[in-house]
Structures are given as structure tokens and as C-alpha cells.
Amino acid sequence: MNLRSSWVAETGQTREDTRLNQVGATTPANPVQVRSGILPGSYDGQYRLSGFWMFGSAAMSATVSEGRAVIQGDISQGMYPVTLPTSETITFGAGNAQFNRIDLVVLKIYDNVYDATQRNEAKIEIIQGKAEPDPKAPLAPPRSLALYEVTVPAGASAGNGGIPWNTALRDLRTPVVAVGGIIPVEGPVLPGAHPGQYQDTADGQFQRWDGGKWVSYPAAIGGIIPSSASTTPASYTGQYRDGAGGQLQRWNGSAWAPAVPGPYYNDNTDAGYTTSATYTPTLVERTSNLSLTFTAPPSKAVLVNFGARTRGSNDYYSYMALRLTQGSTVVQEPSDDYAVMAATVHSLSLSMSRRLSGLVAGASYTLTAYYRVVANPSGVKAWFDNSFIRVDPQA
Incomplete structure (x- = not known):
């Protein structure tokens, strides 16, 4: 297994392990915990999130691409950085004879101090779901980060067509950035950890966490919201927008009203x-x-x-x-x-x-x-x- 981690193994952590895992990515979840997630970035800058991307490489096998991530344990366990410096291939079990099932691919931390498994390592694992008429994905185990759900059809096998990779994958990856960084949203939109946190949504909208919700910033502070975004809620009392029909409007704290009413x-x-x-x-x-x-x-x-x-x-x-x-x-x-x-x-x-x-x-x-x-x-x-x-x- 190529997956490398720091501060898990009781012995044998190398200087290379430590260097590879200086991720510096701790998006807060609360005062002492961080979000689990993957560091954003791609080789050519075209994509938000390339780390741990997964694609079918054989009938029942998939390749997980290289990447870096952090995995938060329970509140007293701290954060585990992990790195996959080269891609890894994983193989799924054959499908059930009658029903589909949904498997979960995770990054899993084994820490003997907390799980008594006699193991201290990081692994890419497949958590196999139950085959049933209405299958559900299994829950991610403690100290793990879900990457993908994979639907394994009934009867799927290497000699029977395998897994239809074009439709079988559901991407669960979410990005994390360093404290103060702007989060590039992929996957579910998670709550902010503090007022003043920023994120860039999947559709390219800049937002700020106000303590209870993500508030869009379609224009700079003091700027006028363009008519193309005129349905966007206001960010603050006194903000202006170019409303329907070209009428300049001002947010009065509860509604958009003409900035210059009348005559x-x-x-x-x-x-x-x-x-x-x-x-x-x-x-x-x-x-x-x-x-x-x-x-x-x-x-x-x-x-x-x-x-x-x-x-x-x-x-x-x-x-x-x-x-x-x-x-x-x-x-x-x-x-x-x-x-x-x-x-x-x-x-x-x-x-x-x-x-x-x-x-x-x-x-x-x-x-x-x-x-x-x-x-x-x-x-x-x-x-x-x-x-x-x-x-x-x-x-």
C-alpha cells in the first residue's frame, strides 16, 4: 500500500513520511476539530479537486489517483494527515446473485491506541454494503474519509461485464483548505465554522458565512448587484442592486425597495x-x-x-x-x-x-x-x- 501517514505508526515513521504529510490544511469545524477532506488542486489548474479521483480500470477494479487529505478523529484524537504519492488499484467483490449493493470507498486510519486492532497505518478500503431490493451505502467507520459510493449490480463479475463505471460512481469527496483560505466547494455544502469564513461555490459564487448561513457576495462591498444576479439575497442593509426594468433598488433590511422612490x-x-x-x-x-x-x-x-x-x-x-x-x-x-x-x-x-x-x-x-x-x-x-x-x- 502506497498510502503514507504521519503520527500513526509507533515506529518506522520516516523523514519522507513527515515531509509528504505537511499538508497545512485545517479548515475548522469547531475550536478543536477540523473538517476531514482533500486538498484541492490539479496538474493543469483546470479542476478544483483531482486528489483521490477514482475511475474504473478493469471489470471489477478501479484506480484511485494520488492526493493528500486530512482525517479528523474524535475530539481528543486529533487530525491525521495522509498522502497517496502514486495511484492505487482496488478490487471489488462480485455482485450478489439477486440484488444490487452499494459499496463505500474510504481512506481509513488504523490507530491501535483507539481501536485496539494491533494496527497503526492508513489504508484505502472498500466497505461492502448489503445486497437488498433497495440498497443503502454503509456508514463510514470512525477515523475515515468517504471518497466514493459504488453501485455493484446483481451478478456483476469479471467474466460477466463487471461494474458499469460510467454510471456506478457517486463522488463524495470534499475539499479543505488552510485556516483563512477560501474553500472551493465540491460535493455537499457544509456549514461554516465562524463568521467571516469564505467559500467559492460550485457555480462560481463567492459567499461569506454570517454565523448562520452562507451569504452570497455577487459584487464587492459597496458594489451594485448586476441585473444578471438580481434574485440574489442582499448581504447587508444599504446594499444596492440593478433591479427589474433597470430600477436602482436598496435593501432596507427585509426587502428590496426603490433606491430613489417616486416621483x-x-x-x-x-x-x-x-x-x-x-x-x-x-x-x-x-x-x-x-x-x-x-x-x-x-x-x-x-x-x-x-x-x-x-x-x-x-x-x-x-x-x-x-x-x-x-x-x-x-x-x-x-x-x-x-x-x-x-x-x-x-x-x-x-x-x-x-x-x-x-x-x-x-x-x-x-x-x-x-x-x-x-x-x-x-x-x-x-x-x-x-x-x-x-x-x-x-x-
């Missing part, structure tokens, strides 16, 4: 009138009232534009003003001080701008148009048409 706009092109001397949102002959709901920006300030085409009397002013509410709470009642007003029998288009500040950032507000005419004994009708409200968030 908001609504209008009503129905003509209607009022004879009320007090403010009312309802106009006779108009089928609906005019209102506009908006979200207060981080600046807590918006610029409001509103107006209408109006006519009434040369002697009595007509007014249009806005009422501001937050839910059921009235923030500001309509007032003549902040109204558009005119006294004319001719149609006249009027508008004004006003800045609202001191709003609650992220809160939803509603502006509703209200109308009135100066009290008079003649029942003057103040007409309003093409009324509108527009809100522009301020920086």
Missing part, C-alpha cells in the same frame, strides 16, 4: 364643483376624490406640487388645499395658508409647490385634495377640473 403622481380629469365654505374632498359631478399615497424617503422630506383649473366668481375666492395623513392619523389639515386660490369667472390654471419635512423615513403617507369657496349668500359654485398631485422625494 409619485395622480390626477383627476373630471370637472366638479362645490358650494361648501369649509374644506371638503368631494365635488359635485365628480365620481371620485383625488388622493396620492407615497413613502417618505430617508431624507424625511418631499416636494409637493398640486393644482387645478378653476373658475367661480370675481367676488369670492375658491381654494384647493391638501390634507396629509399617516394611516388614520391626521398630520396636517388643509389650510388657506398653503392653498391655490383664485376669484374669477374665467377658467384659470393654478399650481403651487411646497416642501414637507420631518416625515418618518419609510412610513406611508397620503395626500388628499380638499376644496372650498368663500362663504357667500349667492351659492356661488367653485368649479375644479384637471386637478393633480405630484410628490418628489428630496435627497
Whole structure:
């Protein structure tokens, strides 16, 4: 057996054994244990993980390629580095006459101090599974690292076609790197050991462990997530993305929202009138009232534009003003001080701008148009048409 290990044999460890096994790969699993796994790398740099790659080399035999790995024992046993400097051939037993079985290929550490086997060595072994109608792979024994599952068909033998290697192998290898290294993910995605650990997923996505989950970093900190990755969850509050339709969005801690919301706009092109001397949102002959709901920006300030085409009397002013509410709470009642007003029998288009500040950032507000005419004994009708409200968030 060519598999070499360090700190297992009671006698006979050579300087060559020690040199070969200076792996320096200890991806933490907890404060005192590391992940078992294989050091990444390939001869031409094309592949993440070439160590201990296995392929069929005969009807019932497979070749395990050279590689280096670490195998974690129980919490008090430490980590065993192993190296296979040249490839190794292993042979599988013949298939059962009736049922398939699944064998497990492992790197196995024998340590007499812990297993009383009178052996101190590292081996590549085949753990043979049970042949049954629905076969399951056997569990990996202590101080071992699973490499492959191999399905051995019923009746398989050297003289009967052997194992169909193209479909029989299930790769279980996982990589490990030194502390602080970026893990190239192959096989199952394992939890991180500490916040700030990084991994490069099988589909090329860079991720960071935040203490509970792997969080994707599709762009550098402060960068804008491109539209091609716009379904990726945000990494932090305040991150930006190029959303659907090219809209710049900001993660507010729970959802993606427009980075620059608005402008908001609504209008009503129905003509209607009022004879009320007090403010009312309802106009006779108009089928609906005019209102506009908006979200207060981080600046807590918006610029409001509103107006209408109006006519009434040369002697009595007509007014249009806005009422501001937050839910059921009235923030500001309509007032003549902040109204558009005119006294004319001719149609006249009027508008004004006003800045609202001191709003609650992220809160939803509603502006509703209200109308009135100066009290008079003649029942003057103040007409309003093409009324509108527009809100522009301020920086």
C-alpha cells in the first residue's frame, strides 16, 4: 500500500513520511476539530479537486489517483494527515446473485491506541454494503474519509461485464483548505465554522458565512448587484442592486425597495364643483376624490406640487388645499395658508409647490385634495377640473 501517514505508526515513521504529510490544511469545524477532506488542486489548474479521483480500470477494479487529505478523529484524537504519492488499484467483490449493493470507498486510519486492532497505518478500503431490493451505502467507520459510493449490480463479475463505471460512481469527496483560505466547494455544502469564513461555490459564487448561513457576495462591498444576479439575497442593509426594468433598488433590511422612490403622481380629469365654505374632498359631478399615497424617503422630506383649473366668481375666492395623513392619523389639515386660490369667472390654471419635512423615513403617507369657496349668500359654485398631485422625494 502506497498510502503514507504521519503520527500513526509507533515506529518506522520516516523523514519522507513527515515531509509528504505537511499538508497545512485545517479548515475548522469547531475550536478543536477540523473538517476531514482533500486538498484541492490539479496538474493543469483546470479542476478544483483531482486528489483521490477514482475511475474504473478493469471489470471489477478501479484506480484511485494520488492526493493528500486530512482525517479528523474524535475530539481528543486529533487530525491525521495522509498522502497517496502514486495511484492505487482496488478490487471489488462480485455482485450478489439477486440484488444490487452499494459499496463505500474510504481512506481509513488504523490507530491501535483507539481501536485496539494491533494496527497503526492508513489504508484505502472498500466497505461492502448489503445486497437488498433497495440498497443503502454503509456508514463510514470512525477515523475515515468517504471518497466514493459504488453501485455493484446483481451478478456483476469479471467474466460477466463487471461494474458499469460510467454510471456506478457517486463522488463524495470534499475539499479543505488552510485556516483563512477560501474553500472551493465540491460535493455537499457544509456549514461554516465562524463568521467571516469564505467559500467559492460550485457555480462560481463567492459567499461569506454570517454565523448562520452562507451569504452570497455577487459584487464587492459597496458594489451594485448586476441585473444578471438580481434574485440574489442582499448581504447587508444599504446594499444596492440593478433591479427589474433597470430600477436602482436598496435593501432596507427585509426587502428590496426603490433606491430613489417616486416621483409619485395622480390626477383627476373630471370637472366638479362645490358650494361648501369649509374644506371638503368631494365635488359635485365628480365620481371620485383625488388622493396620492407615497413613502417618505430617508431624507424625511418631499416636494409637493398640486393644482387645478378653476373658475367661480370675481367676488369670492375658491381654494384647493391638501390634507396629509399617516394611516388614520391626521398630520396636517388643509389650510388657506398653503392653498391655490383664485376669484374669477374665467377658467384659470393654478399650481403651487411646497416642501414637507420631518416625515418618518419609510412610513406611508397620503395626500388628499380638499376644496372650498368663500362663504357667500349667492351659492356661488367653485368649479375644479384637471386637478393633480405630484410628490418628489428630496435627497
